[in-house]
Amino acid sequence: MEPDTDTLRSCCTLDRVDHVDTHLLVTDDPFARTPEQWAREILEGPSAAMRARLTAGWTMLGLRVHHLGPDAIAGWPIAHRDADYVLLHGDSLLGLTGQLVTRVTGGGVEFATFARLAHPVARAMWARVLPTHLEIVERLLREAAERTG
Template structure:
């Protein structure tokens, strides 16, 4: 019997917090996908499943959201996931980074452990407009992250 994946927002773990390279982080959120298939994929494979292996309408919404906050992404470039630069990669954890033309810097950290895929978002602000723009999109961001994790958790993992 196939059960739906469980996704919930939760506090940040010390392991995820240790991954960020940003100074002066002003925003953090963390979600976990509870699934027995967590270790069936590497952290990079999970990131690709979450952000790239999506239907075209979802891909368009992602790109529009990222363009709306002026993230400097390079989709299709080597060492990227959905245009986010891979700054650290190991089988069980991954760190992605993107910088905004509005003056903030974002990182996504993924950690894989038995039964759990954890995803954290970190943001540091440098510009005067950055906080207003970022905090205005947070509710949509949180809902989108949840839906992306649910979708990825429902898909069959590819072989490692």
Template sequence: MKITTTETTVVQQHELPAAIRATSPITDYADAFTLVASDAGCWTPEQWARALFEDVAALMGQFVWRVLLGLRLRWRRSVTSVAGWRIAERGDGWIRLEARGWMLTGHLVVHIETDRVTLATFIRYDRRIAARVWTTLSRVHRDEASGLLRDALKTLRA
């Protein structure tokens, strides 16, 4: 699926690039969306993550993560977390956030290149019900990912 506007393009990656796949050991579910914009590399992965999850996803994200997915998040601005997700690891041009709940574990990876930012989601099913819950919610997740990236870019540019 390719979505185009006058300024940016967002593409869902059906095959995750090796550099992104290597950022998380989780294999039950993985997807990635890449926004192409000439100034995408002007911000750090952490700045992108904060724009995506604290500024854009904000309260609706908290509702989905805490209530629908049962993730244990502690919301507060911190150098060790983003929107309640623990900063688990960083590398050259990427950051991985991690959250666990009673039924699943999630990793959110933000990977930056000069003219693109990729948001990857990895889910591990820790209980059988997680696959059913995430299969339903993942449809909404995939529908919203492009807008989330575009809105984060607008936030960062402002």
């Protein structure tokens, strides 16, 4: 089973998308948690070392994702939340705008990254970190599946 990329794209509010990657976390009971709870599990549930690595990576990209409180997940401001999906939004001083979408379906938990790369520096940085980004997202989803049984 594959994530529904078109539906995930419809959750994104960026005026232009230069990069998208979609992933599926297969679990026995995806509806046991809301999309927001899944996003928190995926991004806030990892070890302190992994959370520090995530924060360092986002900071290196210039993303301003250091928000606290119930309207943020792992520092990312919540731009939208409902029963179907949660949308996180972060802006970078380097011309990168990122959005993370977590959506719950009967097939599992869909997780997507959308990026607008509005500056050559942002494009160069993203090209350099993309392989690591993809590895880390797969690891985050795998570990979330293990933690939630």
